[in-house]
Amino acid sequence: MVRLSFPPSQGIDVVQKARRLTIIGLERALLLGVVLTSLLSSAYGQSRYATSDNLSGYVHWIELYDAANNRIAADMENPPPYSPATTCGRCHDFNTISHGWHFNSVDDTLHGRPGQPWIWSDPRTGTHLPLSYRDWDGTLDPDQLGISRWQMAAKFGGFLPGGGPGSTESLQQEVAPFNGSETIDRTHITGALPVDCMLCHHRPGSGYSPFVWTEQIEDQNFAFAPTAALGVGTVSGSTKRLKDDFDPAAEGAAKQLPQVQYEGERFRKDGKVFFDLIRTPENSSCYYCHSNISSNSVTGERWLHDDDVHLRAGFRCADCHRNGLEHHTVRGFEGEQLPAEASVASLSCQGCHVGDHSGQPLEMTGRMGAPRPQHKGLPPVHFEKMTCTACHSGPAVSPIAGRELNSIAHRLGTHVKRTGNELPGIVAPVIMPAAEFSGSSDEPPVTHQARYTPHRLMWPSYWGTIKDGTVTAMNPDQAYELVRKDLKVRREFTEELGEVKLSLSERTQLLGEDRARAKPEDWTAEEQKKIADAEEVARTSQVAERMGLALAAIEEAMPGTQSIYISGGQGFVRDQEGIKTIDAEELKNAADPYAWPLAHNVRPARQSLGATGCTECHSDQSLFFNAEIAPVGLLPNQQTTSIKSHVLQQADMERLGRWNQMFQGRSMFKVFGLLALAVAGLISLVMFSNHIGSLASRHR
Amino acid sequence: MPYELLNQPERPEKMSYSTLFLLLPTERQLDDLIHGSRWAADGGVSRSLPLAELLVSPVLFSDVLKFSLVAVLVLLILGAFFTLATNRRHVETRRRSWASLLVFVGFFGVVAILGATSFGSILQSEVMSGYALLAHVTAAGAFTFLLVAVSAMFLPRYSQLEEAFRFEHRWWLARWSAWLLMLSSLIVAGTMFLSMLPVLDTNGLRQVLEVHRYAGLATVISAVLTAAAIVCTRFGWR
Secondary structure: OOOOOOOHHHHHHHHHHHHHHHHOOHHHHHHHHHHHHHHHHHHHOOOOOOOOOOOOOOOEEEEOEOOOOOEOOOOOOOOOOOOHHHHHHHOOOHHHHOOOOOOOOOOOOOOOOOOOOEEEEEOOOOEEEEEOOOOOEOEEOOOOOOOOHHHHHHHHHHHOOOOHHHOHHHHOOOOOOOOOOOOOOOHHHHOOOOOOOHHHHEOOOOOOOHHHHHHHHHOOOHHHHHHHHHOOEEEEOOHHHOOOOOOOOOOOHHHHOOEEEEOHHHEOOOOEEEEOEOOOOOHHHHHHHHOEEEHHHHHOOHHHOOOOHHHHOOOOHHHHOOOOOOOOOOOOOOOOEOOOOOEOHHHOHHHHHOOEOOOOOOOEOOHHHOOOOOOOOOOOHHHHHEOHHHHHEOOOOOOEOEEEEEHHHHOEOEOOOOOOOOOOOEEEEEEEEOOOOOOOOOOOOHHHOOOEEEEEEEOOEEEEEEEOOEEEEOOHHHHHHHHHHHHOOOOOHHHHHOOOOOOHHHHHHHHOHHHHOOOHHHOOHHHHHHHHHHHHHHHHHHHHHHHHHHHHHHHHHOOOOEEEEEEOOEEEEEEOOEEEEEOHHHHOOOOOOEEEEOOOOEOOHHHOOOOOOHHHOOOOOOHHHHOEEOOOOOOOOOOOOOEEHHHHHOOOHHHHHHHHHOOOOHHHHHHHHHHHHHHHHHHHHHHHHHHHHHHHHHHO | OOHHHHOOOOOOOOOOOOOOOOOOOOHHHHHHHHHOOHHHHOOHHHHOOHHHHHHHOHHHHHHHHHHHHHHHHHHHHHHHHHHHHHOOOOOOOOOOOHHHHHHHHHHHHHHHHHHHHHHHHHHHHOOOOHHHHHHHHHHHHHHHHHHHHHHHHOOOOOOOOOHHHOHHHOOHHHHHHHHHHHHHHHHHHHHHHHHHOOOOOHHHHHHHHHHHHHHHHHHHHHHHHHHHHHHHHHOOOO
């Protein structure tokens, strides 16, 4: 490969040009910068920026710059927050970096293998919608739902390294309002969601706090989040409290915006600040957004769980999930190709542990001493039918797939008491054929499709409408506006919708006047049952009534449609008696769960599926085919039907049953078969010797 | 270092001569088979043994299979014409006992099932799966135990047989096709059991699978020839 780099003076010229252009207007300068960078980068395949190239790393004593590219001093009056784009972008190709995998979710061309969706949760309406801008079958496009890019940035930006839907380019995208309702967009107040390099590149223990980053995003202090998270200054105030019609340019408006107060002692005399950063992100940085924990971890059983074997062996996440300057982080599935068409075969399980031997750096097997698996006696057909992760990754299969919590969906990091049953209900592992790849950039070979792969899975719940037999999800905010009055739910849908309290007269009717006034804990078991039964009847009636009214409100607002609430694989529509349940089959794909492959934690070989023998899977009761998956329904008392994993696998259980019979008495078969073979071989040998001897004697 | 040396293609991996008769694919070739033949595409083919290349390609095996089946069919037709045309009558061989007849019929039947399920699948979809695989595995068990009975049919019984019917006096095709059938059957069954034991790793198992499928082809061909020879000798045509 030809490597070219600019002499330092040439690089400075480009920067000076950009500086001069700031007087014309920041937007035009940025545009020129983008064009220049793109042209230069694409022409030479390398960044135009100088690099130290010393493996010891670079000690970052650097000056802080604000978004307008002005240097920040600690003693400034009303100092602006620092901008990673201008501060880090002085020496790093910020434009290229900010279009990598973590930032390009709104890009049309990059889809990749289906992954974890952004789950739009509104606990007030029982809404949990899997969203993605990528073409992942089963997710909904936020643009189609009339959810603005700004809303997405505000909702999920706390667990994003910035950019993405909140980038300047993305925020310029017009999102059509849903059914005439207004889209919520406060970009004019908050500005774009800045990319914060330090979210990933901070050294753990340096004082950088991703938790503060999230808090600032939740306060809609987009521009202030990097400063507050870095700890170089404190931020007071909240943009969230400003009204939608707030004009930041108006007289006196600046006082209402958040204020920064820099920590003077963090600045050296020459005005430089120490950034304690590292080139390769540490695991804790990845974990902030990518923690997946089983529900029992939050109820005191965390100590029972081991880490991923690779991490226990000293690996970092970024050793496999690595990237070049362009930050197209390798996801690590087989058949993955980066946008530049570079193969990263050796960064998947199979590529690293089995792989090939070509001389290409990213295709060479055995990286970092990866042992080659023996799999002695395991028929190779298993590798055609299953991914490595099917046996080695995720929680071990259990009779009922367990609940999981993850950073983004359950906002792990915020300090609250959890029960493990928080919504959205995500279950794992669900072993089923991998969802097919989408998009053209990384279409895998046919052999890599539809192999058994462990998944995480969730059932969407949302309000929608039916027209011509097709269910359309509603914008969650619009749904809230329409149903809130009738649902009478302030915070938590399931809990409040099913909350009933019998009046004194009702209790008197059931228990008599004396006992009705007694404290509940003083009631006898019989009395408690009477009350519970009566509450149950009242609850059913209340749910039917409120849901019926809420569904009617939607139908009134959207004439010509039938309203529906979908939850736990079922649909609920209005009828004369309140609400009626519609099964998933009648809803086409509208109530289907969304599943995405999981790959971690990788378990030790001796804890892998099949480690104890063939019958672990090849038996009638095997959990591989018979684990139960229970849909998570949100309506109070919703009766959902558990399904066996073989249903999702679309496995031929009759054939599997016969196949399983082959494994009964397999050990005896091996013994007798080998004996038979030995006898046959011996007889043949003796007979052949006789035959040869006889022929020889004839010739003599 | 001279420029020529710098531009030498990558040194081919050492062949696994010690393992299986010089002809089996190397670990790398098997990898290419599974992960796509990038190595082969960059010039690796010319550095490998041609027959090994033949062995690693499932497409080529299906071609070999088609060619072999057609060749056997042509051979049988030509043989039948030749036999009938020359019309050299021989003494009809003595009929075997009903037990041996049963064993032979059973054995040939099982071979037919094994051949149909495996080669039929390969010809149809390149892979064996589903009910075809189930039937194949079931028949394989019967094949192993019938093999003992068939081998017992070859036991020397000079005291019981007339000199003319001694094995070494039979038609050469009957004798050598029977030996080929026994040898290939032992290899087929042996490779099957070997792959069921926790002895070989994945590459070893894949190599054994290659041996298994070619030995299986040899078994089917020799079974057809043996059956033809038996028919000829029974009717006294040879």
